[in-house]
Amino acid sequence: MPSLASPLSDIAPSPLVAVQQLLRDHAHALPVGLHQGKTVFEPCARPRVWERADFGISAHEHAPPAGVPALREAFAAAASARRGATVDVDQVLVTGGATHAIGVVLRAVLAPGDEVVILSPQWLFATGLVRAAGGVPREVPVFLELCADPGFDFLGAVEQAVTDRTRAIYFNNPNNPTGFRLDEQALAGLTELAERHDLWLIADNAYENYDFSQDGFLDSAAVGRAAERTFSVHTCSKTYAMPGARVGHLVSPPGCEEALTKWSLHTLYSVSTPSQFAAYEALATPESELADRRARAYDAWRLADEYLDIPHTAVSGTLYTFLDLSALGDGERFVRSCAENGVGLAPGRVFGEHCRDWARICFTAAPPEAVRDAVQRINKVYKEAISER
Amino acid sequence: MPSLASPLSDIAPSPLVAVQQLLRDHAHALPVGLHQGKTVFEPCARPRVWERADFGISAHEHAPPAGVPALREAFAAAASARRGATVDVDQVLVTGGATHAIGVVLRAVLAPGDEVVILSPQWLFATGLVRAAGGVPREVPVFLELCADPGFDFLGAVEQAVTDRTRAIYFNNPNNPTGFRLDEQALAGLTELAERHDLWLIADNAYENYDFSQDGFLDSAAVGRAAERTFSVHTCSKTYAMPGARVGHLVSPPGCEEALTKWSLHTLYSVSTPSQFAAYEALATPESELADRRARAYDAWRLADEYLDIPHTAVSGTLYTFLDLSALGDGERFVRSCAENGVGLAPGRVFGEHCRDWARICFTAAPPEAVRDAVQRINKVYKEAISER
Structure with a gap:
């Protein structure tokens, strides 16, 4: 048999599968998986048949490569409202979730x-x-530094990492896994830096509905002239609790439609029409319902924060806090011990080479009482590990 | 704004969009679009909610990157039956349609x-x-030559095109757009050629339900030792008349699961869960129903063949015949004239650089009476064009 090419050969197929397997192997009576990013909320839309006239296309018909026009228009209207500036429908590409969106941009x-x-x-x-995508990723540690010291010169760190081969800066805000939120001033600085070096910005807004700050979610493309160079990634997975639908969208600078559509077509042809209809229905979710979910996620964070006896990041958004395991000297072993006690954590290294002494928990992945119980179990594991040193 | 990379810059976003636009521009009273590959058949499954126990996963949950286990098992069972040899579930990857499947393999x-x-x-x-995928396509004209002369040495033509950079041979069988069918002997020769040069085979089986030959569809991986080097591409789009669901699958040689899953994950994460459930339901379509659709497609071919006054390929399968416009000297102009008369054809060049004097019609894209009417209209355009020369 001929050989396979290997640009991804040293990447694990899915790094959290191993955690899932550990949980299964140890078969705790009350397993609580906090390793995956998810919520216990009901999905905002479910698969169903509709009348052709309601969406301009039937479920069995394949959609145009850029997306169903009615959905693109709805996303464009939402982006225009969020940014306070007109976003044209040509700037919107419906994608098979955030993964697909980021891949297409890259x-x-x-x-x-x-x-x-x-x-x-x-x-x-x-x-x-x-x-x-054939590129070279350059991880620049900034979020843990900002968590420790909000005055940390993260722009200086970014600037130092820019070379003449740098084409783009990727960031997610609020940040998974730390829960840190870049504010308007930070985003303005990042935009200016990108302008100075003529770089694209790839803004991953997966947690736009889970920004707990007083000001609420800020679309980074609305800051300064960022819209000229920002690819904004959005997904229904977290916002509408429907990761199974695999649908999201990109809002891009004008003039990119043809290039992006071609890459989307040459990966997927088009996004599932029923998924696009589900997204269309989910977009009609009342703001009060989304605010209620945000409040429940915030309560889940407060609960985790109250019960955790392990140092962890202070959270301004997302569904996660990042546990500082540096006192233990072996973060991976802690993750394994927690799995033996029926609690799934995501090992820090999957979020950055420099995070081997960290682990992520998702505080919305189980009902509050289960999260509290899980936190008490991992506190115990932590305490025992500390005392063994 | 920074510039975009351009490996796809000279590819049209979707070559059939222009035909669609021509049809709209000319606003014929009875437009008949025969340019797209589709059928008028009802979809074999429609989007719906299900009980978690029925599929091991709920609609709103995201599926594992390789696919929902129940669906992979069903596809593996179907492949085993088709090949008369056990196909393991590890060899099956659920994909977002054939486009995604082929992209992942490449x-x-x-x-x-x-x-x-x-x-x-x-x-x-x-x-x-x-x-x-960063590769270089080498089109080797064989199907029109085989249509004209079944004794054409197509293996010699393929062998001549193989260089030390060749890694794979792609073919679809029955062939879109000519309707030609490679038989067992031809496939055996192709397999031996691939073995001789240590090449992969990428077999696109999109039209597996539309093989009109007496022997019926032959899974090319069942020929000789082809299974060791064949990536078999299957899709629900044509077989079950549900292109909107964007779901298909790959059956691969053993040992490729990890590599393929990683590429699938890094393009899409996973395939829409509701689409996977729809595929699972569609798989239960009775063979009699599929045979009935095949018979109706065959009748549509017979009708087109009977009425067409334009030279065209003899069809053993698929939903198409390819019109020979070489007597006109300008195939593109003929496609435009047909659009002016309300009939959409797919221009030959999108199927191969050497096919500028050809055009494809899909004889199942409209009800029989509409296809007959459309054929009569394009006969008239053809006759006028001939008489003008």
């Missing part, structure tokens, strides 16, 4: 060997996506 | 600059997918 902007600066720690598939 | 097997021999004419996105 394929469209990178030539082989081009570098992408990643504000780190980062969403666990970001480095793999850069490599899959 | 990403997994090609290094930059590697070549793929494409038996031509071919499905219209095959060359773009090779280029999107």
Whole structure:
């Protein structure tokens, strides 16, 4: 048999599968998986048949590569309202979730060997996506430094990492896994830096509904002239609790439609029409319902914060806090011990090379009482590990 | 604004959009679009909610990257039955349709600059997918030659095109757009050629339900030792008349699961869960119903063949015949004239550089009476064009 090419050979197929397997192997009576990013909320839309006239297309028909026009228009209207500036429907591409959206952007902007600066720690598939697009990921540790010291010169750190091969900066805000939120001033600085070096910005807004700050979610493309160079990634997975639908969208600078559509077509042809209809229905979710979910996620964070006896990041958004295990000297072993006690954590290294002494918990992945019980179990594991040292 | 990378810059976003636009522009009273590949048949499954126990996962949950286990098992069982040899579930990857499947295979097997021999004419996105994966497509004209002379030495033509950079041979069988069918002897020869040069085979089986030959559809991986080197591409789009669901699957040689799953994950994460459930339901379609659709498609071919006054390929399968416009000297103009008369055809060049004097019609894209009327209209356009010469 001929051989396979290997640009992704040293990436694990899915780094959290191992945690899932550990949980299964140890078969705790009350397993609580806090390793995956999810919520216990009901999905905002469910699969169903509709009348053709309601969406301009039937479920069995394949959609245009850029997306069903009615859905693109709805996303464009939402983006216009969020930014306070008109976003044209040509700037919207419906995608098969955030993974697909980020992959399409990277394929469209990178030539082989081009570098992408990643504000780190980062969403666990970001480095793999850069490599899959032929690029070179450059993790720049900033979020843990900002958590420790809000005055940390993160722009200086980013600037130092920029080379003449750098083409883009990727960041997610609020940040998975730390829960840190870049504010308007920070985003303005990042935009200016991108302008100075003529870089694209790839803004991953997966947690837009889970920004707990007083000001609420800020669309980074609305800051300064960022819209000219920002690819804004949005997904229904977290916002509408429907990751199974695999639908999201990109809002891009004007003039990118053809390039992005071609890359989308050459990965997927088009996004599932029933998924696009589900997104269309989910968009009609009342703001009060979304605010209620945000409040419940915030309560889950407060509960985790109250019960955790392990140092962890202070959270301004997302569904996560990042546990500081540096006192133990072996973060991976802690993750294994927690799995033996029936609690799934995501090991820090999947979020950044520099995070081996950290682990992530998702505080919305189980009902509050289960999260409290799980936190008490991992507190015990932590205490025992400390006392053994 | 920074610039975009351009490996796909000279590919049209979707070559049939222009035909659609021509049809709209000319606003014929009775437009008949025969340019797209589709059927008028009802979809074999529709989006719906299900009980978690029925599929092991709920609609709103995201599926594992390789696919929902129940669906993978069902596809493995179907492949085992078709091949008369056990196909393990590890060999099955659920994909977002055939486009995604072919893209994943190409990403997994090609290094930059590697070549793929494409038996031509071919499905219209095959060359773009090779280029999107960093490869170099080599169209080898064989199907029109075989249509004209079944004794044509197509293996000699393929062998001549193989270089030390060739990694794979792509073919679809029965062939879109010609309707030609490679028989067991031809497939055996192709397999031996691939073995001799240590090449992968990428078999696009999109039209497996529309093989009109007496023997019926032959899974090319069941021929000789082809299974060791064949990636078999299947899709629900044509077989179950549900292109909107964007779901298909790959059956691969043993040992490729990890590489393929990683590439699938890094393009899409996973396939829409509701689409996977729809595929699972569609798999239960009675064979009698599928046979009935095949018979109706065959009748549609017979009708087109009977009424067409334009030279065209003899069809053993698929939903198409390819019109020979070489007597006109300008195939593109004929396509435009037909659109002015309300009939959409797919221009030959999108199926191969050497097919500029051809055009494809899909004889199942409209009800029989509409196809007959459309054929009569294009006969008239053809006759006028001939008389003008």
